[in-house]
Amino acid sequence: MSIPEGAVFGLLGPNGAGKTSLIRIINQITAPDSGEVLFRNEHLHPKHTSLIGYLPEERGLYKKMEVGEQALYLAQLKGLSRSEALKRLKTWFERFEIKSWWTKKIEELSKGMQQKVQFIITVVHEPPLLILDEPFTGFDPINANLIKDELLRMKGNGTTIALSTHRMESVEELCTHIALINKSKKLLEGPVRDVRRSFRSNLYEIEYEGTNISLANSLWGNFELLSNEAHGDWMKASIRINDEVNTNALLQGLIQNVTIHSFREVLPSMNDIFIQSVTQPITIES
Amino acid sequence: MNKILLIIQREYLSRVKKKSFIVMTILGPVLMAALALAPVMIANYSGDNVSKILVIDQNPDIFTSTLPGSESVVFINSKLSLDSAKAAFDPEKHYGILFLPSDMMKNPGGAMLFTEKQANLSVTTYIESILKKQIENDKLKSAGIDQKTLSSIDTKVDLKTLSLKGEENSAELATVVGFICGFLIYLFIFLYGVQVMRGVIEEKSNRIVEIIISSVKPFQLMMGKIVGIALVGLTQFLLWIVLTLTLTTIAGKVLVDSGKDATVIAQQMGKDKLDPKGLEELGANSEVKQDMISKCLDKCQVSTSR
Numbered sequence: 120m121s122i123p124e125g126a127v128f129g130l131l132g133p134n135g136a137g138k139t140s141l142i143r144i145i146n147q148i149t150a151p152d153s154g155e156v157l158f159r160n161e162h163l164h165p166k167h168t169s170l171i172g173y174l175p176e177e178r179g180l181y182k183k184m185e186v187g188e189q190a191l192y193l194a195q196l197k198g199l200s201r202s203e204a205l206k207r208l209k210t211w212f213e214r215f216e217i218k219s220w221w222t223k224k225i226e227e228l229s230k231g232m233q234q235k236v237q238f239i240i241t242v243v244h245e246p247p248l249l250i251l252d253e254p255f256t257g258f259d260p261i262n263a264n265l266i267k268d269e270l271l272r273m274k275g276n277g278t279t280i281a282l283s284t285h286r287m288e289s290v291e292e293l294c295t296h297i298a299l300i301n302k303s304k305k306l307l308e309g310p311v312r313d314v315r316r317s318f319r320s321n322l323y324e325i326e327y328e329g330t331n332i333s334l335a336n337s338l339w340g341n342f343e344l345l346s347n348e349a350h351g352d353w354m355k356a357s358i359r360i361n362d363e364v365n366t367n368a369l370l371q372g373l374i375q376n377v378t379i380h381s382f383r384e385v386l387p388s389m390n391d392i393f394i395q396s397v398t399q400p401i402t403i404e405s
Numbered sequence: 406m407n408k409i410l411l412i413i414q415r416e417y418l419s420r421v422k423k424k425s426f427i428v429m430t431i432l433g434p435v436l437m438a439a440l441a442l443a444p445v446m447i448a449n450y451s452g453d454n455v456s457k458i459l460v461i462d463q464n465p466d467i468f469t470s471t472l473p474g475s476e477s478v479v480f481i482n483s484k485l486s487l488d489s490a491k492a493a494f495d496p497e498k499h500y501g502i503l504f505l506p507s508d509m510m511k512n513p514g515g516a517m518l519f520t521e522k523q524a525n526l527s528v529t530t531y532i533e534s535i536l537k538k539q540i541e542n543d544k545l546k547s548a549g550i551d552q553k554t555l556s557s558i559d560t561k562v563d564l565k566t567l568s569l570k571g572e573e574n575s576a577e578l579a580t581v582v583g584f585i586c587g588f589l590i591y592l593f594i595f596l597y598g599v600q601v602m603r604g605v606i607e608e609k610s611n612r613i614v615e616i617i618i619s620s621v622k623p624f625q626l627m628m629g630k631i632v633g634i635a636l637v638g639l640t641q642f643l644l645w646i647v648l649t650l651t652l653t654t655i656a657g658k659v660l661v662d663s664g665k666d667a668t669v670i671a672q673q674m675g676k677d678k679l680d681p682k683g684l685e686e687l688g689a690n691s692e693v694k695q696d697m698i699s700k701c702l703d704k705c706q707v708s709t710s711r
Contacts, residue, residue, distance in 0.1 A: 143615075146618075146619040147618075147619065148615060148618050148619055165622055168619060168620055168621075169620075171619070173615075173616065173619040175612070175615045175616065175619075177612045177615065178612065179611040179612030179613040179614075179615070179616070180611065180613055180616075181419075181607075181611060181613055182611060183419070184419065192411065192415055193616065193617075193620070195411050196408055196411060196412075196617065196620040196621055197620050237616075240616070
C-alpha cells in the first residue's frame, strides 16, 4: 500500500488485523518478516525517525518527570536543539492553554491531560509524516475536536497523516485515503470517494411533491421502488435503478410528473463498507 | 552520539535528584562507620560484665593454682562436689560451674561448663584456650621442658617486603585492598545492574519505550541507560569515600580528644597494637600520640601483671 504525500490516510481493520504491527514496522520499532518500506522512495533508515511523529495507542510518559522537562527531552531525541524545542513547546503549550502544567509531574495529570501532552510531544518537531494509532481514544468530545482541528490545520500545512482508528465517522470526516486490512492482508485501498463509489448499489433518494402513481409513471420499468413514505407535505422515496439507466434522463422524466425537491445518490457509509468487507472479503482495488 | 548523551543526562539527573539517592549517600558512610564501630562497642559493652565461674577441680595436683582470669572471666575455686555446687548455684552471683574431671590430662574433652542460660561464645572460647594452655604446660613440664626454654624457642619471623627501588610494601595490605576492591566491584555491579533492570522495567510498564524506540536505536537507549547509571554509581561512590574519610577523621579526633582508650581506634584500624605510623594515619598530633602510647603501654603492663 502507499500513502500519498499530503493525504490523511486511514488504516482500517478489525481487532488483530495487524494495524499496530504495521505502524510499528514503519516506526522501526520492529522489523518486518518480509516486504519493505520506502520513505520518499528511500529504504527506511534510522535517519527517517526524525521525519516521523508517532503517537502510539498505548500512551505512556515518565510518571515522575516534570511535563516541560519531559517534553524537552523527547523533542531533543527527535533531533531538535534545546532552544528550538523550548520555543516550539511554549507555542504549543500556549495554544493548548496548558502553560501552567509545565512544572507539574506527569502522575499529577489526568489521563486526558497526559494525552494532550503526548500529542504535543508527537507533533512538536513538525514531522512531514505523522502516524497516529487510535488518536481520539481517551479524549472527551471537546478535546477530540481540538485534536481534530489541529490535524486538519497540519494537513493544510502539507503534513501527511496516517491514522489507525475504529471510529468510522472520523474516517469520513478526516481521511482522504484509506486502506482496509484484515488478518495482515490488504482488502481495500484508495481515495475514500473512490472506495465508496466502488461499493455503490445504484440507490437513490428522491424527495418530491406528487402522487405515487405519477412517480411510478415517470420511472418506467427500469427501477425497483424500495420505500415511499410521506414526510410532511412531501414524499420520500428510495429507488434502485438499473445500471443502464442514465440519471439525467431519469430526472427529465421525473420532472414532467412530480415536483422534485432533492435527488441524490446514496453511497454506502464507511461503516457499511467496513462491515461488508471484513465479513465478506472481496478483492476490489480502485 | 548526541542522543546517547541526552539519554545519559536524563538517566543521571533523574536519579541524582531523587531523595532516595541523597538519603542513601548520606546514610551510607554512617552505616559503614556503624558497622565498623559496632563490634568494638559491643566488645566494650560486654567487657563490663565479669563472668564469675566456680571451678570444681577433681585433680588438684595439676590445676593447683587458680586458673588465670581475664577482664571478663574470673575463676573461683570451690571445694564443693558438683551436685552440691549445682544445688547451691546462684545465677545472680555466678555465671556458671566449670567441672574438671580427675582424668583431665588423658581426656581433655571431659571438662564441662554448666550455665543457667546458653553459654557465651567468648567465655567458652577463653576457657578452652586457658585449659589447653594449662594442659600443654603440664605436659611440657612432665617431658622436662620448662617455660623459659619454651619461650626461648618461640620465634616470630616478620618478613619485610620491599620493591626493587627500596620502597617498603605490604603483601597483606595489597591482598586486603584487593579483596575490598573486589567486593566493592561486585556490590556495585550488583546494585547498579539492578537499577538498569528497574529502569528498563519502568519504561516498559510506563509504555514510553515505544516512543523512545521510535526516536533512537535500542542500542543508544541501552548504552545511555548503562552509562548514566554507572555515572550515578561513581558519583555515589566518590561521595561515600569523601564522607567516610571526613566522618572517620572527625570521629577519630572526637575519640582522641575525649581521652578514650586508644586501643578502640587501633581495633577500628584492624591492628593489634598501636604504632606511631598508625597514629599519623589518624591525624593525631605528637602530644596526643605520646599520651596514647603511654596509655597503651600502661594497659599492656596491667594485662601482664594479671
